[in-house]
Amino acid sequence: MTGVVVVGGGIGGLAAALSLLRAGLDVHVYEQASELSEVGAGVQVSPNASRILHRLGLAAALAASGVKPLAWHQRRWADGRTLLRAPLAEALEATYGCPHYQMHRADLLAALVEAVPPERIHLGHRLEGLTDLGDAVEARFAGGRTVRADVLVGADGIHSTVRQVLFGADRARFTGCVAYRGVVPAERLAALGLEVTAQIWMGPGRHFVHYFISGRRSVNFVAVIERETWTRESWTDRGEVADAVAAYVGWHPQVREIIGAADETFTWALFDRPPLPRWSAGRVTLLGDAAHAMLPFMAQGAAQAIEDGATLAACLRQLPPVAALRRYEGVRIPRTARLQEMSAGNKTRFHLPDGDAQRERDDQMAAGSRSWSFNALGWLYEHDAAELSLTADRLRT
Template sequence: MEQTPHDDVVIIGAGIGGLTLALALRERGIDATVLERTAELREVGAAVALSANATTLFRRLGIYDALEEVSWAQTDLVFRDGRTGATLGRTPVGSAYRERFGADYWGVHRADLQRVLSDAVGAERIRLSHHVLDLHEEDDRVLLDLADGSRRSAGIVVGADGARSLLRRWVVGYDDAIYSGRSGFRGIVPTEQLTELPDPRAIQFWIGPTGHLLHYAMGGQGQDVNFLAVSRTPQEWTAEGWVEPARDEEKFLPFAGWHPAVTQMLGAGEVDQRWALMRRPPLSTWHRGRVVLLGDAAHALVPHHGQGANQSIEDTWALAEELAAADPADPTPAFEAYEGRRRLRTRAVQFASWQVAEVLHLPDGPAAEARNAEMATTDYFEDKLAWIHGYDPTVDSGIRPGARVLNR
């Protein structure tokens, strides 16, 4: 009879969080096995903005230099009126950001980030085409049923399988995704094609009552611009899954009459899908038995603060520290300690992310005028974002006192 392969720690999902956790565990002498459902490593989505609360950890893990080669350090954070293009607020990033937070703010293609992470983890620790269908608890292990009919076992299982997590459904007992009432179009455009775009290598929000456009430069030379165009959509999402086909007119309609830089970007990108922006309610616990959640599986974020990947990366440090000190016979205290370190912070970032879209999409009138006036006088990294970007996961263990978000 064929013996069931057994690992002390199995990580489900070879995305950003899962691979970073494997590195953080290795630093503490724990070799985890990463199971990935696809036959090759590929990231869903175009790019990711890595803020200092994540890049600080990559320096500790020894991959900062490799990531720097394929990433673009942002120059400014700019808010613009989506229709006129007028600058509403500008905060320098670049060297000022690096001096304040101790690390860079990068735009990087997800495929490049995943390649650097997987190379560091090593192919021998990643099992491709390992699609987990179900889990079964026993006293001292978890059995994992795979799509090919085989089975593996593990002493501890970490669900790093993203916002549409099977492991979360197993922990919670049902699918608790909630449609946010907004959807988005994603794309990548070569920077040289964006002839109408001012400040092409800055992070920019173009805002208006019908939606907003976020974009930033990425790649080692800032050669591409990644964008996400977000609009209000009906409260019911009827499409199967979180993505549906989209016609060109659907992406242009919320931005009709907007600045040429916006419409040029939307027209240049090959966009044929609309993504539902889903959120999940905070959980009272992130574990069940010997299974624990990490990243989007534990606390999925809407993308308006660009913190989904960064919060996953923060999680890895806390979980790795607690697992290194855990009793293999009873990991529950380690899981509870990990959750205690991460719960308040991730809830604060979730709430802040939910609120941003409400602020960016204010209708014309006094509230929008007050928001614009505040943007003109605000240093966002000093007054609004320092509690997020200034967090060092290797030192801190919670949210910063006095955390503030954009005000209405």
């Protein structure tokens, strides 16, 4: 039986572990933290990801804590005018066979933790180095413990130690955007009569996103503004609610009221990395943000990590380790690179200053342009990452 070490116990690492276990592989997850936890933020689980999670036995858990949005509702920053309303919920599920969920990241992580056998998860293991021995790979953790396996997967996030060992230190590029994120108890916003939609407000130099999570008990928001400089790449720097409200002076009152209802916000500087030409070396590969960190403007970061695990499991089920990793990266890199590019492009589209380009965008959206409709994303949502033949077909089209 092929043995796999997964370094990193976040959403991507645990989803990969489940896919690999279901493929009959001997998998263990090593996480440097002393407990598994996620920051207080929302996550979108689109049909390409929920398809995999349902197959892994998580349908009931997703239904219990996830929210199915009625639509993507894209609006103008000052007056709230609807620019485009693309149906989700029943329409999306009927088209692609699986639902779209909005969730708290902690709820998704908890569902994955519950599904992975506890003896497969090892906390308090900080990777210090690794060695490819030819017929195996050895991982070295702080404190002197070593573990050998047939394959090692770096699912250790945007600051990946595994990526640095494989390809050297890299320098992330600041994209000129900083996000304030927060979660507000839904009862505080009851007077707004918020729809169960994912709302995106677009305006000059910034945008604002909000949606229900945690069984509609909370509202998650992300306020993205442009800044000239930033130094830290972190999810956990605290921000000031008053600063976030002040950044949206002149915007629709609903935007400012949602931000102002938060007890706290966290600031998140958005950094970018160009697509890697390869993810693997010998018996070691990357997964999730370690491989393809992307801006959140397509809501596909977690979904693509979940896809990675499914494809990796399919490759290892069919091929010897080294060949499987080559196939895995060959299948996944074109798809994730496309999404990295599209996510970066949405920064420009969301932040257009008022003027000719903005009016052209708004007119296209109001006319129901396919480029703004979920139907234009069939290649994304209908994809089954566990089906290698389907993946190959997608790459040829």
